[in-house]
Amino acid sequence: MSTSPQHPVPARPTPFGEAELRGAVEKLWQAVSRGDEYAAYGVVLGAHGAGADDESLLLDVIGTVQRKVGEEWAANRMSVAMEHAATAVNDRMIAALAARHAPDPALGRPGRVTGQDGPGRITVACVDGEWHALPARLLAEVLRLRGWHVDYLGAQVPTPHLIAHVHRTGPDAVALSSSLATRLPTAHAAITACQAVGVPVLVGGAAFGEDGRYARLLGADAWAPDGRAAADLLARSPLKPPLTGHQPVDDLPHLVDQEYTMVRRDSSRLVKAALAGLEDRFPAVRSYTDRQRQHTAEDLGHIVDFLVVALYMDCEQLFTRFLTWTAGILTARGVPAASLTPTLDVLGTELKEFPRAGRLINHARQALDGSAVPAARSGSGVLR
Template identity: 60%
Template sequence: MTDPTTRTPTGPEETLPQHSLPQHSLPRYVDALWAAAIAGDEYGATDVVFAALDAGVDPEAVLLDVVGAVQRRVGREWAANRISVAQEHTATAIDERVVGAVGHRVRTEPHRGRIAVACVDGEWHALPARLLAEVLRLRGFRVDYLGAQVPAPHLVEHLQRTAPEAVALSGSIATRLPTAHATITACRATGVPVIAGGAAFGSDGHYARLLGAEAWAPDARAAADRLAAGPLPRPQNSTQAIDDLPHLGDQEYTMVTRTTPQLVKAVYTGLEQRLPVMARYTEQQRQHTAEDLEHIVQFLATALYTGDDELFGRFLSWTAEILEARSVPPGFLVPALDLLGAELRDFPRATALLEGARAQLAASIIGARESA
């Protein structure tokens, strides 16, 4: 929920302060915060955002256009293999501390309703939700920030105890969409509407609508604008079933999910027979390969759950880019799909999905080789 967009004022109290610096003055703070975060300098990072606040930068812009911009850069640099996992974790932890520091430095007396902000169970990318929580506080909402990986029963208990106006549910990992569906359904059963956001719900909010959320927002500003504009509609069908997606009747999603460990093992064994180079893999390479195969099966299951073949194709394209950035030939994905297809030959939807994805992936690999 943190991609920068032009803020749309919803009332006099929502306009930017007259002393706020123009957008073009922010890059120097972004660069300074990036340097501090990637160096692991927490105090230096805090000094950067305090300097921006002291210079008159709107606190919301500091959160979304400085801290948020740095965090998006962290993701891009990790994907391009220009920073390590340890650096990514360090920078993210510092960004989280900086967000807290801004929240303590700039306080707004609550004068609006109560909003619960939580991540889907299994979702450990908490910074987007934290940024939203702080933006809502700046806008005058009373916010209950529940953090990462919130199990649905605990969230429901919180809703029943506190009766917020809405739940803002964040998710960045698409494989958590089935869990998000269960969470959205549980929230709606309490009569509390849900606004969903994050990459998991699609760039246009398609999955948020599919899974029953009352609203979707592409970023924190849009979410705050929507909540400030007025109450979300109350759930009309609070008894919506978790399995009300018609295509789930074939049980393919359930079977693939239940047999994930066996599928990963079978595909890994098949790859060892097809790719002699794997005999020379280190233990770490073996572990990473098994993890990649597990992700493939999980995304396949999620595509079966949502009924969206493109979700699986996008994941494979992203995986191929990540592997290439790490000097791992993405071509191993093609035989992996072949082997997985052989294991799932009795599942029509899975078979069609794998065949389509395989053809698309093979074509993109050939095109990349020809243009190289």
């Protein structure tokens, strides 16, 4: 049977391979870096029309571009405002893709809640204090594409509100996202609270370490390095209901020494002491404007925050990697990284009665003294 020339059979889209993905990433980056939402929309829709599937667009194109946004900020080639504008454009692209595949309410959704066979229902949220919501949003949309009933709660979800939602909706699992390691104690509380009501927890994000080591230390039921791996993990087998009666100290027995609690309680005083120490070692600091002093105090606050979370996790590498990352950030902005050493000296003096804190500080000092300042990378810290 022949086809009429007036009604040709539509050509099938060309398979979207690695070269096409790289091209889409570059085009989207150009649009996003200009804050050009309409150009970005054209790139995403064009790639979709050329054969790119939604999951690849979400993770391999939009996700890749978002990582580049973070890297450019870290290298001081993108301001905070530019970073926020770029992230907003990427978020709009996710929404545009999601709107094209909105489920029909009349059809219902697969999962335990409806009584149908299927993947089930999952709650996706960022831990309290975590404002970097895009990774969680990407995961939520990928899981929706795979048939899950997803409740996406967004950024900075207080643990009591998360648990109230879990009680109301009865999900099969909770997926928690955190980019900042300083949120690990809060993440631990959220993990434990979800498990206490019988709901298993999958975690992801830079805060949990490149290999998921902190997820394991905190007793999470599962960890995944990215959205695709998380969706694959959940597709292979359901997470088992956790044992109840679990307490945070069961995961981190070193917390009984109270160093974490006492240093955290004393953090404001430590920041003031570190600032005074910098003034003694670098007289130019005394002539800083109020704005400069505020930024310096914020940077010192981040250092103390990472020392506190390293005490919580009892992990030298966590504190050391933040310090070396900070050195790279400061260098990229024309600020002498040498200012970190006297800060550590002051903290060491102030915390001489705390053996674990002293060990963490000494280890970080040796790392700064013995290695070249690394190139700054995104995802490791919080300085702005």
